Amino acid sequence: MSEAFDVVVIGAGPAGYPAAIRAAQNGLKVACVDAWKNRDGSDAFGGTCLNAGCIPSKALLESSELLERARSEFAQHGIQTGTLTLDLAAMQKRRAGIVRTMTGGVASLLKAAGATAIHGTARLLRERRVEVTTGDGARRTLTAAHVVLASGSVPTELKALPFDHRVIIDSWDALELTAVPKRLIVIGAGIIGLELGSVWRRLGAEVVVLEALETFLVAADQQLAQEALRNLRRQGLDIRLGARVSAATVAGGAVTVDYADPAGKAQNVAADQVIIAVGRRPYAADLFAPDAGVVLDERGFIRVDGECRTGIEGVWAIGDCVRGPMLAHKGKEEGIAVADRIAGRYAHVNYEVIPSVIYTAPEIAWVGRTEEQLKAAGVLYKSGVFPFAASGRARAMQAAVGFAKLLAARDTDRILGVHIIGPMAGELIAEATLAMEFEASAEDLQRTIHAHPTLAEALHESALAADRRAIDNINR
Ligand code: FAD
Numbered sequence: 001m002s003e004a005f006d007v008v009v010i011g012a013g014p015a016g017y018p019a020a021i022r023a024a025q026n027g028l029k030v031a032c033v034d035a036w037k038n039r040d041g042s043d044a045f046g047g048t049c050l051n052a053g054c055i056p057s058k059a060l061l062e063s064s065e066l067l068e069r070a071r072s073e074f075a076q077h078g079i080q081t082g083t084l085t086l087d088l089a090a091m092q093k094r095r096a097g098i099v100r101t102m103t104g105g106v107a108s109l110l111k112a113a114g115a116t117a118i119h120g121t122a123r124l125l126r127e128r129r130v131e132v133t134t135g136d137g138a139r140r141t142l143t144a145a146h147v148v149l150a151s152g153s154v155p156t157e158l159k160a161l162p163f164d165h166r167v168i169i170d171s172w173d174a175l176e177l178t179a180v181p182k183r184l185i186v187i188g189a190g191i192i193g194l195e196l197g198s199v200w201r202r203l204g205a206e207v208v209v210l211e212a213l214e215t216f217l218v219a220a221d222q223q224l225a226q227e228a229l230r231n232l233r234r235q236g237l238d239i240r241l242g243a244r245v246s247a248a249t250v251a252g253g254a255v256t257v258d259y260a261d262p263a264g265k266a267q268n269v270a271a272d273q274v275i276i277a278v279g280r281r282p283y284a285a286d287l288f289a290p291d292a293g294v295v296l297d298e299r300g301f302i303r304v305d306g307e308c309r310t311g312i313e314g315v316w317a318i319g320d321c322v323r324g325p326m327l328a329h330k331g332k333e334e335g336i337a338v339a340d341r342i343a344g345r346y347a348h349v350n351y352e353v354i355p356s357v358i359y360t361a362p363e364i365a366w367v368g369r370t371e372e373q374l375k376a377a378g379v380l381y382k383s384g385v386f387p388f389a390a391s392g393r394a395r396a397m398q399a400a401v402g403f404a405k406l407l408a409a410r411d412t413d414r415i416l417g418v419h420i421i422g423p424m425a426g427e428l429i430a431e432a433t434l435a436m437e438f439e440a441s442a443e444d445l446q447r448t449i450h451a452h453p454t455l456a457e458a459l460h461e462s463a464l465a466a467d468r469r470a471i472d473n474i475n476r
């Protein structure tokens with residue numbers, strides 16, 4: 001016997017659960033099935049983001065930054081603390097508690113919306129039948145007018161350094177360490193590498209980051225990337241660019257990684273643990289039967305059109321398992337849009353205006369196009385930069401590093417990109433994102449009143465600087 005639904009969503013990560021909630025809000029009968037298992041064997045909704053990604057990483061970034069600030073800044077504020085000690089067990093307990101609260105919250109949200117939440121592994125069969133295997137091995141079959149695939153992604157493994165989850169670890173392992181490694185190698189200076197490298201350096205590890213590319217943060221505006229590199233190196237992250245890793249030897253609980261430097265010279269570095277952070281790959285293992293009709297592209301992503309349709313009547317795919325940036329908020333918007341499309345409502349995801357944030361200190365955030373992309377496209381633009389050194393609020397916060405940079409079209413004045421490195425950059429980018437969503441001009445931002453003294457004034461001044469009319473900076 002099968003149970004009939006209007007919509008079945010497979011995956012309850014930040015793409016899947018919003019799709020299920022919005023579909024239920026639209027008056028549809030919805031089931032959301034998720035297979036996530038915690039390391040202790042318990043089930044949880046929320047996917048990678050809540051269980052092993054965004055939320056636990058931000059919890060540890062916050063705790064470790066407080067330790068770092070207490071160590072290096074408090075004395076400048078006139079606060080003497082005596083000897084600081086790290087209680088890693090308490091820090092990890094706080095992280096786990098936040099995760100538990102947030103993932104429990106997803107279950108409550110689904111329930112409150114009237115969606116049926118099921119812990120189990122789902123497989124799409126022909127004609128939108130979905131077979132679900134629950135923890136006890138029981139099987140049930142769901143049928144639906146629409147199925148939304150939101151199966152997410154998993155860490156990419158390096159052939160030369162396969163995970164053993166003790167010495168060679170992935171990002172989830174790295175969030176749950178119970179002791180600070182004395183020496184830590186991070187392979188990949190991408191978002192995960194920089195965030196987790198920062199956490200463990202602040203907690204006392206000597207951290208070497210090996211990055212294959214010679215260009216740091218290749219997708220970011222390079223003025224921003226260079227400022228980030230300077231700051232992160234100054235903090236003690238030993239970032240080695242152009243390092244091509246070839247092998248690793250694990251012996252006696254330690255690891256030696258061999259790599260070639262940019263000149264091709266053989267090098268090696270030893271550590272207690274290695275975090276592999278070289279990207280993530282879409283996950284679709286056993287997600288659909290061969291005759292279900294779903295097609296993967298050459299990189300393993302579920303093939304979809306611009307509106308997340310797979311090409312099979314009533315089957316959609318969203319989030320990390322489809323093309324586009326692997327970001328929680330991108331998946332969320334796709335989930336909401338698909339649920340609205342299913343209900344016959346208007347929906348649109350603006351892929352040109354998706355903010356990116358790296359939660360290091362200083363934070364790094366951007367939206368829209370970089371100076372390099374504008375040059376390559378032959379777009380004539382103007383640039384305004386405002387340093388946080390000239391921001392009263394940043395000075396008061398003892399955080400006067402970095403800058404806000406605004407790029408606007410020279411002919412129409414339309415904002416084309418905003419790149420911020422500095423305190424709370426991840427929050428400040430929201431204003432730039434909204435401005436770009438409304439197709440605002442630099443003048444629109446110039447004429448918008450910003451409260452004083454706030455960090456947001458840096459964005460205001462960067463817009464003024466684009467026309468050489470900044471007030472609070474001599475290099476206008
Ligand atoms: P996922 O969150 O991966 O969820 C997919 C779910 O589907 C999982 O629960 C999985 O168990 C389930 N599933 C898969 N197959 C099946 C099946 N057959 N049956 C049932 N269930 C199934 N992004 C940000 O935007 N901001 C951040 O700060 C950020 N920090 C991150 C930090 C780390 C350490 C990591 C690893 C990632 C981070 N990300 C961040 C990326 C973010 O986690 C992902 O982009 C996001 O989780 C993708 O959402 P999703 O719903 O597509 O997939």
Ligand code: NAD
Pocket residue numbers: 158187188189190191192193195210211212213217243244245277278279280325326327356357358359
């Ligand atoms: P990433 O793509 O950001 O970075 C991977 C880095 O590893 C790149 O710089 C790449 O050049 C390098 N690399 C690849 N192969 C290598 C090799 N063999 N040796 C050395 N370096 C190598 O990927 P990530 O940091 O693993 O993160 C995965 C995904 O999770 C990203 O798509 C990201 O968007 C998402 N994420 C987002 C956030 C956030 O929004 N704050 C945080 C963490 C993760």
